[in-house]
Amino acid sequence: MSAQEIIRARAKELLESGEIATFIGWEAGRFTNQTTPLVITDAADAGKLVFNEYCANTLAKYVTDVLARGKVGLVVRGCDSRAIVRLINDKVIKREDVYLVGVGCPGMKDRKTDEPLKKCTECRHNNPLVFDEMAGENAEKAVPEDRFAEVKEVEAMTAAERTRYFESIYAKCIRCYACRDVCPCCTCRECFVDQRRENWVGKQNNVAENRFYGLTRVMHIGDRCIECGECERVCPMDLPLMKLNRKVIQDMNDLFGEFESGLVISAEPSVLTTYELTDREEFM
Amino acid sequence: MPVVENNANAIPEDWEPKIIAFCCHWCTYTGADLAGLNRMNYPANVRVLRIPCSGRMNPQYVIEALNKGCDGVLVCGCHPGDCHYVTGNYYARRRMMIFKRLLEYEGLEPGRFQVKWISGAEAGKFRDTVMKAVEDVRALGPINLTREIPYFELPAMPDDDEEAFNAVPEEVFPEEVNA
Numbered sequence: 056m057s058a059q060e061i062i063r064a065r066a067k068e069l070l071e072s073g074e075i076a077t078f079i080g081w082e083a084g085r086f087t088n089q090t091t092p093l094v095i096t097d098a099a100d101a102g103k104l105v106f107n108e109y110c111a112n113t114l115a116k117y118v119t120d121v122l123a124r125g126k127v128g129l130v131v132r133g134c135d136s137r138a139i140v141r142l143i144n145d146k147v148i149k150r151e152d153v154y155l156v157g158v159g160c161p162g163m164k165d166r167k168t169d170e171p172l173k174k175c176t177e178c179r180h181n182n183p184l185v186f187d188e189m190a191g192e193n194a195e196k197a198v199p200e201d202r203f204a205e206v207k208e209v210e211a212m213t214a215a216e217r218t219r220y221f222e223s224i225y226a227k228c229i230r231c232y233a234c235r236d237v238c239p240c241c242t243c244r245e246c247f248v249d250q251r252r253e254n255w256v257g258k259q260n261n262v263a264e265n266r267f268y269g270l271t272r273v274m275h276i277g278d279r280c281i282e283c284g285e286c287e288r289v290c291p292m293d294l295p296l297m298k299l300n301r302k303v304i305q306d307m308n309d310l311f312g313e314f315e316s317g318l319v320i321s322a323e324p325s326v327l328t329t330y331e332l333t334d335r336e337e338f339m
Numbered sequence: 340m341p342v343v344e345n346n347a348n349a350i351p352e353d354w355e356p357k358i359i360a361f362c363c364h365w366c367t368y369t370g371a372d373l374a375g376l377n378r379m380n381y382p383a384n385v386r387v388l389r390i391p392c393s394g395r396m397n398p399q400y401v402i403e404a405l406n407k408g409c410d411g412v413l414v415c416g417c418h419p420g421d422c423h424y425v426t427g428n429y430y431a432r433r434r435m436m437i438f439k440r441l442l443e444y445e446g447l448e449p450g451r452f453q454v455k456w457i458s459g460a461e462a463g464k465f466r467d468t469v470m471k472a473v474e475d476v477r478a479l480g481p482i483n484l485t486r487e488i489p490y491f492e493l494p495a496m497p498d499d500d501e502e503a504f505n506a507v508p509e510e511v512f513p514e515e516v517n518a
Contacts, residue, residue: 214448222485266484271398273441330426335436336419337436
């Protein structure tokens with residue numbers, strides 16, 4: 056049986072048995088090479104679920120939307136499972152709130168160009184790390200040699216070039232907050248950009264305000280980023296947001312030891328919310 | 340558009356660097372007070388702002404200060420181990436190390452954002468830090484980032500000048516009325 060058939064069969068069984076209230080997967084979109092996330096509550100809809108090489112969306116964040124209905128079943132690839140771990144570690148959901156059907160991911164394709172997605176070529180954990188059962192086998196995928204290649208590219212520029220480079224990014228940003236909405240780390244009940252009365256960030260769309268938003272976003276999620284690359288994929292202006300996220304991750308790697316977030320469920324605090332007495336001293 | 344290396348070659352004649360110093364209440368602010376009591380001279384370009392602890396230092400303050408027109412930002416707190424709240428500056432140390440690198444990655448010159456630990460007794464160190472920060476920023480020139488509001492000179496307001504405010508505009512009252 057293909058992974059898709061197993062997913063359909065299991066979703067049907069789980070919904071019929073009443074073990075889960077909703078199941079999240081993908082359904083076929085309007086075009087053959089397009090899929091869209093699907094939430095089903097009726098076992099009869101299980102036939103709509105698909106799993107092919109165009110399942111680009113990460114499903115984990117939808118759990119927070121449908122959790123009120125009861126236990127959620129969902130398909131998890133590597134990135135989905137890490138996002139679920141992230142949500143559990145952030146105490147947004149509990150492990151027993153979700154039933155995870157793991158599926159090996161060979162890397163997804165961009166539906167417009169048919170090339171592998173950038174986030175998938177950079178992915179280091181394509182197979183689920185946390186799951187209740189596996190649908191099919193683990194998939195093989197090439198792991199990128201250098202995780203921080205794109206950061207090093209930017210670091211090679213002079214300071215003035217970097218200023219111009221990032222200002223051109225912020226000039227393009229339309230502050231649609233899609234990067235925040237899709238991010239499994241961004242689970243504040245009220246985001247600082249929505250706190251109009253506090254007015255942390257202004258309503259104008261200009262370089263300075265966009266920089267304020269961009270840098271704050273990176274500092275907020277920096278030590279929890281699971282490098283799923285969804286922010287970059289959903290950005291309507293195609294801004295290279297992972298260049299910022301990965302910079303913070305690279306620095307934490309260098310300063311506070313090997314860092315990769317969302318691999319195991321643990322109660323340990325994330326890197327920037329804890330400290331060591333032996334941390335490097337630069338400000339004496 | 341040519342890439343401008345920095346503004347050091349085009350510093351306006353009457354330009355003075357504007358630096359904001361976020362100082363921890365328990366150490367650096369007291370240290371600054373001691374510097375004042377000891378009649379130490381340091382440049383007036385620095386504006387001291389008191390925060391409860393360096394752990395309170397929100398990275399957003401730095402971005403906002405730079406966006407709103409500061410040329411440099413100084414963050415000062417107790418020496419690690421001396422924090423009034425026991426651990427606040429340990430958190431600040433990690434956060435500021437990451438944030439400083441992030442700002443430099445975005446092209447900010449290292450001298451514009453400085454972090455220093457200054458205890459309540461180190462009035463001399465406070466003076467030296469401020470003097471060095473002002474010197475560094477003065478050498479760098481005005482900040483090279485696009486700011487929130489483009490700088491422009493406001494026209495003189497009528498109430499700046501009592502006489503002009505009370506003067507009768509000629510076009511409103513023709514000659515014959517005045518006469």
